[in-house]
Amino acid sequence: MDITAHAFKANAKAALGDAQLQRALSGLPGGLVAQRTAARAKLPEFEALRDIGRDIKNHTLANLDLYLEAWETKARAAGAHVHWAPTAADARQIILDICQAANARIVTKGKSMISEEVGLNAHLQAAGMEVVETDLGEYLVQIRKETPSHIIAPAIHLTQDQVEQDFRRLHTHLPRDRVLSEAPQLVDEARQILRQKFISADVGITGANFLIAETGSSVIVTNEGNGDLTQSLAKTHIVIASIEKVVPTLEDVSTLIRLLARSATQEISTYTTFSTGPRRPGDTDGPENYHVVILDNGRTALLGTPFREALRCIRCGACMNHCPVYGAVGGHAYGFVYPGPIGAVINPAIIGLKEAAHLPNASTFCGRCESVCPMKIPLPKLMRDWRTLEFADGGGTLAARAGLKLWAYFARRPRVYHMAARLGITALGLAGRSRGAFRWLPLAGAWTRHRDMPAPQGQTFQQLWAEHKAGVPR
């Protein structure tokens, strides 16, 4: 994919002016947000589960090498081929080699953000293979030559009308007078198309929500059943997963799945499928070959840093569903695979802080993301940590850096700070007395371009607080 995280400001501006996108995003509060609220309300022990989930992941990350080795031993014993991919390029090449060895012409895929991260589709297509996304949302963005705009709802930026238009443009072999005005009719049509692909596929590729060290299994959690058809009908099944997907036991996975489903869309996902090696004698279905490609791509380097907390992420999407910035600009504005608050934290680690520096700055710091995150990842703190690193690396505009230095000067000298605040407030109060607000202020153009800045009235907060503590009546 073309990475445009460096152009976040321009992307966001275009998104805000896109009426169709704004219509599509307006469904977020009544959709995914309301669904999570309802599902969470039916689980009284949800908060206790969050603590347990966080502890499971923290323990696993502290012993990641041991659990990955334990998983590999069990997976190989079950007949899996295990491949370690330090970089995205390694992962692409390993998967291309497996597909070519299988003489693959058609490759079906379940939804996998890791495959998006490594740019897998383009690599296989360049080698002459037909790659078909089988998750409905992924299929919709693929036929539009777009990328997913959400990690669990890839086509959330599209309206039903757009989907109908795309199907009529693309599925020209179907009757022109067919009715496609209802969502089930669109789903039926996609099913018709995709069933043929499942049957003819030579290789099926899926991601993995979890890898289980105790059993050597990979786990996918889906709602459409496309992942199961992808992995069981083709002769070769390839799983692509990143290192932090491993967890110790089946019981741990059960706990995390309870959190995942409710944080994403509903009480329980429709399909939760465990794969342990290829088809065995007596099995009625399943692949003859089962490969697992484990991607690092910069994650090991996070383990010894504060950003390791982001590796607890189970990709539920709750943080972006509740983020006012994501809700205003959608996922494509972030310019890389992972949008929203979790994207603002992990994208700089994957594509570099220079490319992704805008993302940790694109936050109101309202804290909703952290409050809904099932794994209790301190997302606002981690965004602040990236800002600190950006400043230390000499990033940011000259004006922003000068402003921060000036503020730091006063912040280190509380008495001078309070005096300057009192003087500034008094001066601004006098200057804005006639209108009660400013249409323009030096150094505040980003605010006054879009709305008036209210003129200060009365005392500073510190003055009011001092009087409150002294018991001054009001």
Ligand code: SF4
């Ligand atoms: S950071 Fe938390 S809320 Fe966001 S996707 Fe990951 S687990 Fe879900």
